[in-house]
Amino acid sequence: MLDVLTGFVEELRKTGLPVSLTETLDAAEAVRHVPLEDREALRSALGATLVKSSTHWDAFATTFDVYFSPRATPMALDGAPDDVGVLADDSGVPPDAGSAQPAGGAGEGSEERLDAEQLRALVAEALRTGDDAALPALARLAVRLHAGLEPGRPVGISYYLYRTLRGLDLDGLLAELLAAATGSAADEASLHVGRPPGRLGDRLVAEELAARIGELRRLVEAEIRRALVADRGASAVAKTLRRPLVEDVDFMHATGDELVRLRRALYPLARSLAVRLARRRRHRRRGTLDFRSTIRRSLSTGGVPLEPRFHAKRPAKPEIVVVADVSGSVASFARFTLHLVYAMASQFSKVRTFVFVDGIDEVTKIFTRSASITEAIARVGAEADVVHLDGHSDYGHALGVFGERWGREITSRTNVIVLGDARNNYHAANAEALAEIARRARRVYWLNPEPRAYWGSGDSIVGQYAPFTDGVFECRNLRQLERFVELLD
Amino acid sequence: MTAGDASPATADVLRDETPPRFGSVPEVVERLGSVGYLADEQIATVVFLADRLAKPVLVEGPAGTGKTELAKSVASLLGARLIRLQCYEGLDEAKALYEWNYRKQLLRIQVERGSGDDGGSSSAGWKELEEDIFSEEFLLERPLLQAIRATEPVVLLVDEVDRVELETEALLLEVLSDYQVSIPELGTVKARQLPFVLLTSNDTRELSEALKRRCLYLHLDYPSVEREREIVLAKVPGIDVHLAEEVVRVVRSLRQMELEKHPSVSETLDWARTLVLLGVEHVDTSTTVATLNLLLKYQADIDQATRELTGRPR
Secondary structure, three states: OHHHHHHHHHHHHHHOOOOOHHHHHHHHHHHHHOOOOOHHHHHHHHHHHHOOOHHHHHHHHHHHHHHOOOOOOOOOOOOOOOOOHHHHOOOOOOOOOOOOOOOOOOOOOOOOOOOHHHHHHHHHHHHHHOOOOOHHHHHHHHHHHHHOOOOOOOOOHHHHHHHHHHHHOHHHHHHHHHHHHHHOOOOOOHHHOOOOOHHHHHHHHHHHHHHHHHHHHHHHHHHHHHHHHHHHOHHHHHHHHOOOOHHHOOHHHOOHHHHHHHHHHHHHHHHHHHHHHHHHHHHOOOOOEOHHHHHHHHHHHOOOOOOOOEOOOOOOOOEEEEEEEOOHHHHHHHHHHHHHHHHOHHHOOEEEEEEEOOOEEEOHHHHHHOOOHHHHHHHHHHHOOOOOOOOOOOHHHHHHHHHHHHHHHOOOOEEEEEEOOOEOOOOOOOHHHHHHHHHHOOEEEEEEOOOHHHOOOOOEOHHHHHHHOOOEEEOOOHHHHHHHHOOOO | OOHHHOOOOHHHHHHHHOOOOOOOHHHHHHHHHHOOOOOOHHHHHHHHHHHHHOOOEEEEOOOOOOHHHHHHHHHHHHOOEEEEEEOOOOOOHHHHOEEEOHHHHHHHHHHHHHHOOOOOOOHHHHHHHHHHHOOHHHEEEOHHHHHHHOOOOEEEEEEOHHHOOHHHHHHHHHHHHHOEEEEOOOEEEEOOOOOEEEEEEOOOOOOOHHHHHHOEEEEOOOOOHHHHHHHHHHHOOOOOHHHHHHHHHHHHHHHOOOOOOOOOHHHHHHHHHHHHHHOOOOOOHHHHHHOHHHHOOOHHHHHHHHHHHHOOOO
16 A cells, blocks of 8 residues: 555656655555545545645546556446456456446347447436436446557547547537427426526526536546556556646647636636735835824823834735737737736726737727626737738837837836737837836836747847846746736735 | 653644544544534545544635534534634734733732832842743633643634734644644643644635645535535425525536636525525526525626526527
């Protein structure tokens, strides 16, 4: 057990979780107190001792599944211990449609005869009735049927997952189920328990189905993972599964899945940053001595002023002007930063936003008029007039126009934040424009989503702008973005 | 026994002396249930381990997911006294640990000056006075010290620990890891029993590594639909199973929207109670929209949710 635990901790560290020695010892102590055959208890015990942040939980859960895969526990459906037979496809054990499965006509056939159509019907039925007990077995069957697992082939889980899900055609299933469910009014199936009438009902049904499909997807993934662990061993699989923690995901190269995780992480981050900024602003400086209050307080100590009292200071909130490059290469970075800035807009007295490619346009109004930040950011892409000539970033021109048209509105309270990689497509830098802005503004910061090592290479001219800013920051992931926002005041 | 074992830490001694409070994880679930707290296996396991390993539990999660409630429930099922330290910005030693009652001390000194002012206030007299004014009588116990010095079983709840500054956090470390407190004038005060310690945090600030290392960690998120339905059924008398199911599904729907603040469990319960009082049998769009202000507390959120609920179906 200790060996497994050490390997497990080692893998967690490689994923980026900070696990200390004391925590490892705690984990070793903790597992002595829980029954080892109880996987849930084991997971909770290890989680409570090794994972100290909710954002790390997903990474932990995945690694846990790999290292403590439920191979020993028999499956609910066929009762046979899981073996590598899944891979070799030589398993003679037919899936015996026991209590878990609805008597759908597939139970009597062996697995070879269960074809894609039948499986699909069974899955549809289980999803419709909310038969949670049947889902693990169905996920297993789906993997056998569709994944085409090949022992020893060095491909990742996502490949097999993709094949299985394509085979199951979950999107098609969802559409069919939705059509059926929203059409029929009175149905005895469990989907309709707790279904209010009308549009709200449709919405709830759709969400319930989406949740069940999500569960099936998760089970399929777990099933593939388990088969791969049996084939290659835990540490090899864990290596292919290693994904960066959400705060380390690179904005410029985030995959669709990672973008979703990033967006989800933004809101809590914005909230905690807002609290931190407000708190620090209030606390940093005490005001002048409050004589009256000090004397009043000293009465209770016989006229000895033990505790001086101070006037609270109310420092003005900063004004923010964001100037963002929204050309293709850095657009997603700009979107994230804008999202964060607007999510904490209450911390700033004013936020104005300008976007540019080679032309520049103010989009502040889009943000004030949109219902949500997400909607506003989508509209910025469609409505802003940012192309002047050819649609390739031209920082020099954009900054020049910005200075001419809006330069006078920049005051000594304004913090200007420029977002972009300063890849200028060999146009003129026009650094004087930035210098002029910097003369008027309180601070000018530049956030660059490129790795520091690339700065100044090729057409990157961030070096020419840097002298006129109060700092150029490498800002490739949430962690760095968070650190920067804390600087604002 | 080696030399190193001669004076083991307070925590270890106490842990060896204290009989375990719980026999098994299922027992924790059951006993928490008996005081009206529906725990899932993860919560129960952490509570169980906290007892066995004699470690504090750090409970983190969004507001209104039952963090404080957990502490109260543990206290009530153990029959222990609940000592609560509510954290806030600017909380310091004097409010968390102990304080000398300097008003009383001043009075004491003045009395001394008035009565025995016979020429030379000798060094013996001074010594006596010093010992006197730094004695128990002038000590104001604050929650942390109370929890350490208690002789009966206690549950110590350090609520919203993320609100204190980093420096104050350090203060907690000695108490939480060794269950002892050093008071310069009195010496080290050691715990006589192991308090069951829970810290809660709303995650507005990253807590220090040192503090996290010493704690078991429990993330309390919004409950699953099934568990929340159980909670509604248990806490709202006279609610129909179907209505409960509808209620929790609507709440899940709201929690999937992008809102400032999502409805908490207690708000779900408030809403369910209201629906029962109103005699509602089925939740429909208009009832939901009309009563949204029970679930959502920001006008912008209410507008947003109304728009999504009445707008086009997805």
